[in-house]
């Protein structure tokens with residue numbers, strides 16, 4: 001296990017290029033299960049969750065090789081007998097559920113361990129299962145696994161809406177199965193996140209017949225099932241969540257930082273929020289040029305489904321708000337419990353309070369480095385932001401959480417002038 005040691009209050013400047021989006025790469029890797037032809041996925045981020053997905057796919061008979069630059073994965077199904085995604089991998093990564101739809105679509109059966117809850121809250125898959133059942137699948141649970149079998153799949157009208165908006169991976173799973181069902185399916189309230197749109201474009205390259213109707217508030221997908229899908233050669237979109245994380249890092253570190261490699265239209269709500277805080281965000285085709293001008297200002301953040309501020313960014317923005325003048329409020333309408341990072345921010349000296357539906361952040365707080373514990377991927381990113389704003393050294397332990405979703409974070413930080421080092425850690429739970 002490793003830890004990061006960060007010395008804060010240093011100006012950062014320069015250019016950072018984000019990697020391919022983890023949350024697009026994961027369903028796109030699973031799409032290799034939909035064909036027996038060779039597939040190539042490019043711009044794959046070198047993060048733990050991708051490695052876990054590749055290990056899972058290998059158990060499902062997919063041979064995977066990396067090109068020399070390692071951002072490219074070549075995948076091909078060589079064996080189709082095992083359709084069981086074991087708990088040992090699913091418990092490491094909830095996104096393992098992304099193999100469910102492709103397995104049902106292509107092999108007509110799947111056994112996937114029910115992904116437990118996690119640090120950010122309850123993670124049900126009822127909408128995934130309801131959609132697959134509507135397409136004709138038989139579903140049962142067996143000793144903590146969900147077992148799905150479908151001799152035939154037929155078109156259906158399906159809603160992908162849940163109590164807190166559409167389901168991202170649920171949209172990918174049900175869509176993958178609908179692409180191989182007989183007849184037309186209509187998927188209403190489909191997720192509109194850019195990572196889902198990227199997955200749809202990959203399926204279309206494979207020969208899937210999908211039309212997108214992005215109405216004012218609802219996305220409707222019309223799918224005409226096909227008998228088979230071809231291989232693909234696809235480059236994953238840039239990671240808008242990583243870009244937002246770098247913008248939060250830049251916001252607390254005086255200096256001009258260029259953040260490139262992503263589509264700024266995928267993160268308009270974030271750039272608008274940063275501007276409201278007093279960060280100067282210059283938008284260009286290749287990304288953002290950010291600079292904090294004067295004192296940061298408080299604001300209210302409501303994390304909601306796309307195109308609102310993503311739930312995956314609220315922790316990082318809350319860390320910035322510890323440095324803003326006044327009282328800020330952060331609400332997460334997708335994962336209302338996703339405030340585990342507040343206690344660690346308080347250890348650094350942040351003035352934060354949890355109410356039943358929000359976080360209250362009062363600033364500006366003088367943060368002082370100390371030892372903190374990473375808890376989940378985006379909470380860990382919030383600790384990096386806070387550590388860069390703190391005086392002295394901060395040690396962040398259990399940073400395997402960060403390694404799940406950020407490629408070479410410390411290398412990119414050092415290139416901007418940050419004082420950061422990774423050390424082996426004998427942390428005992």
Ligand code: EPZ
Pocket residue numbers: 022023024026094095122123124125126127128129162163164165166167168169170311312334335377378405
């Ligand atoms: C995806 O998770 C992302 N992960 C998450 O990013 C992200 O936070 C989340 O979408 C929301 O944007 C990947 O794409 C791999 P959901 P997912 O199904 O698909 C409820 C990160 O940090 N719901 O869209 O698992 C659910 O409880 C990760 O990179 C149901 O009620 O999330 C939640 O409140 C963390 N029933 C809401 O919907 C269901 O069947 C959104 O969940 C499914 C979900």
